[in-house]
Amino acid sequence: EAQVTQNPRYxxxxxxxxxxxxxxxxxxxxxxxxxxxDPGLGLRQIYYSMNVEVTDKGDVPEGYKVSRxxxxxxxxxxxxxxxxxxxxxxxxxxRGTSGSGTDTQxxxxxTRLTVx
Amino acid sequence: AQSxxxxxxxxxxxxxxxxxxxxxxxxxxxxYLFWYVQYPNQGLQLLLKYTSxxxxxxGINGFEAEFKKSETSFHLTKPSAHMSDAAEYFCALRLSxxxxxxxxxxGTRLAVHP
Numbered sequence: 001e002a003q004v005t006q007n008p009r010y011x012x013x014x015x016x017x018x019x020x021x022x023x024x025x026x027x028x029x030x031x032x033x034x035x036x037x038d039p040g041l042g043l044r045q046i047y048y049s050m051n052v053e054v055t056d057k058g059d060v061p062e063g064y065k066v067s068r069x070x071x072x073x074x075x076x077x078x079x080x081x082x083x084x085x086x087x088x089x090x091x092x093x094x095r096g097t098s099g100s101g102t103d104t105q106x107x108x109x110x111t112r113l114t115v116x
Numbered sequence: 117a118q119s120x121x122x123x124x125x126x127x128x129x130x131x132x133x134x135x136x137x138x139x140x141x142x143x144x145x146x147x148y149l150f151w152y153v154q155y156p157n158q159g160l161q162l163l164l165k166y167t168s169x170x171x172x173x174x175g176i177n178g179f180e181a182e183f184k185k186s187e188t189s190f191h192l193t194k195p196s197a198h199m200s201d202a203a204e205y206f207c208a209l210r211l212s213x214x215x216x217x218x219x220x221x222x223g224t225r226l227a228v229h230p
Contacts, residue, residue: 042120043160044220090160104162107160108159109158
């Protein structure tokens with residue numbers, strides 16, 4: 001089954017404790033991205049990756065890091081989480097440059113992060 | 117700058133009534149437009165997409181949307197609401213011409229009451 005998976009689904013942590021949210025897709029997609037969802041703001045892009053070892057900032061990258069060492073995985077790293085990073089996070093993937101602009105973007109189930 | 121505006125953060129309808137969720141966009145180049153649905157505790161699922169092939173687009177679960185360039189709108193409709201339609205709906209655009217980024221509206225939460 002084609003899917004995007006994220007782990008963990010729920011995470012409660014404390015300020016300053018480094019964490020990683022994993023994301024994996026099994027569709028051989030080139031393009032992957034991370035979004036955060038906040039009430040009244042919709043989804044905002046944090047980082048994206050066009051392919052292995054190619055990443056770039058989205059609209060709200062501060063406080064986040066990413067890496068793309070393998071095509072299928074795109075982890076999101078919070079080196080020193082703060083309460084304003086409490087949010088719902090989604091990983092997404094689509095075919096990317098080998099496809100067309102109309103390709104569907106597939107989303108993971110989300111990770112609800114609370115930073116105390 | 118590109119943007120998506122969804123009018124009404126909350127919409128409430130009776131079961132069997134028409135569903136109308138509004139989406140207006142601003143884009144410097146012809147856009148591709150999408151509607152996604154998010155059920156509680158789930159990720160986003162594509163409902164339908166406009167790819168310039170036809171202005172009236174039919175999607176899953178009986179939803180459809182019409183692209184109106186003159187009004188820069190892409191409103192989502194369903195003739196008869198069902199209780200299972202209660203969810204949050206997001207309109208999004210992607211610029212044509214090789215762009216990858218999806219720009220989302222703030223979302224509209226649809227409530228369906230008996």
